Amino acid sequence: MATITVAAVILMLAGPSLNDFMRKQRVITAVDSITSAIGQARSIAIATNSYVTIAPVDKANWISGVQIFSEGQNPSGVYDKGVDKLLGQYDAMPAGMKVDFKSTANISGSTSSQTSLTYSPAGYTVTTGKVAQVNATFMVTFADSKPPSRGVIINALGRARTCDPAVDSTCVATATQ
Template sequence: MRSDNLPLRRLPARGFTLIELMVTIAVISIMLTLAAPSFSDFLRKQRMLSAADSITSTIGQARTRALAQSAYVTVAPINGDWANGWQVFSEGQNPNGIYDPSSDTLLSQYDPLTNGLKVTYNSTAYVGGAGNASGNYLIYSPNGYTASKLKQPQVTAAFNVAYQDGTGPSRIVIINALGRARTCDPNDAATKASGTCLTSLSQ
């Protein structure tokens, strides 16, 4: 039987002391400070890769529709500026690289790049050994090859996806004369040495 005169035992206190809590907060703050730049770089790279994938997807769609419709299908910037986004449209058998709602069929339209990203485009027509600018657009012929607006074959092209401030990662999407696209890293040591990741490729 418990006696009311017996002293009560105090249970040991549980939890953090003020000093332990302050040390824990300080350690977490340091870890977050160190991790922030790495996480920011990771986000920038993922956004850039997503943009490059969007370009590659656009090219694949244009080539597939050209083959399926036996028509010339074009990828071109909205109002002549890639900063406005771009369109994919069918031009039938008379390509000129410019979307005309009265005669062309709009297949898809893409919004401008965001988060400080930009896309630039370069293409060259290699016909009869002569290099001539083929325009600010990419045309696919009914056989799935690239072509100029004069229906000349063997056009090579490249899209450069990068940040407007010139910092951070970038990718180049290269399209050969057969209409096939590949993505490469212009900052990679191996591609720099081989010269296979340039916006002015003729292969």
């Protein structure tokens, strides 16, 4: 009986921390998936000398999955099955996850928002109009907005970095990094 009591106490103490651990691992896995897609798209754009885009499978919802496609020399940011070549697709995020994407392009002093991320043949991020200097941010968390959360920040050179807003003050949910 004493063994069962001790085991019950240990499980009560371990339960909350195990739940926190699982939530953190789900966020990290989702961020790793996005980061992998970004690296793949950039590498393919450079290797094939073409514009490669990362976009959500469902045009409005990044948790639906991520698709990578080559748009040749005419990027539109939207996958056209008859024209574009699908290079890869990542599965939907687990239920209860939330992915926010923000992308801002500086165009002659004004800004323009994007709904996808396109890489140029040089490996830089660009707008669908082929204008360089796009910064983007993915923020991954749970739909209940409780911690943990992680970010992926892409600078205008196309380089991505992951960050944890709980410990990194430069990890913000804006596309100005």
